[in-house]
Amino acid sequence: MERIEHGSEIIWYDPECFDSFHRDFFEIDYWREQDAIRGKAIGRNTTWFVEDGVSHKVLRHYYRGGMIGRVMEDTFLHVAESKSRAMSEFTVLTKLYRRGLPVPRPCAARMVRSNLVYRADIMLERINNSADLVGILKERALNQEEWQTVGKMIRQFHDAGLYHADLNSHNILLDDDGKAWLIDFDKCHFRQPNTWTRENMERLLRSFRKEKDINSEFHWQESDWRILLNSYKAK
Structure with a gap:
């Protein structure tokens, strides 16, 4: 696992998932410019399916649910890096994936800090077909x-x-x-x-x-x- 820290942004990523990793991979506008969006799933929020030349991937932004989600739609109170929503899920998935359990391969996770809160995203390999x-x-x-x-x-x-x-x-x-x-x-x-x-x-x-x-x-x-x-x- 590699780690990038750029200003308020922290990223963990698995280099084996990518030819070359870029921070822009978490921005849906980047994928639009590359004409690489292959679909989306709309539930409570939108999950994007993209293709980067290596594999099809899933890009998901974290949102809150319930009543508090109406006030803090996609922000979470600041915690230690490893305990953030994205990094926690990345860690759990990595353990399961390495054990050979049937889960999507975790590729990258990001948290972006802002004062006392942060926002988060995760990127996974898509389970095709x-x-x-x-x-x-x-x-x-x-x-x-x-x-x-x-x-x-x-x-x-x-x-x-x-x-x-x-x-x-x-x-x-x-x-x-x-x-x-x-x-x-x-x-x-x-x-x-x-x-x-x-x-x-x-x-x-x-x-x-x-x-x-x-x-x-x-x-x-x-x-x-x-x-x-x-x-x-x-x-």
């Missing part, structure tokens, strides 16, 4: 093998002690080869095994039920959850 479970289930049902794959994948992370702060059906991907991936590791951390694993799974179940309630065409049923859970529990 994949879609999140919500998008897939709006189109078709998953078969038994796919549900088993998802269950085994989640168990891998829990066995590694990874607490996912937002384990939901949007943050699980399946690629064209049937491999399951986990994304969005903001505010995630490692814990000793405990009751949090059950609570994590209950959160995921609630997300499936929520999507079922709000989408008239959502190909999920409670029996699918039992298949996933049995696979998760299997040794």
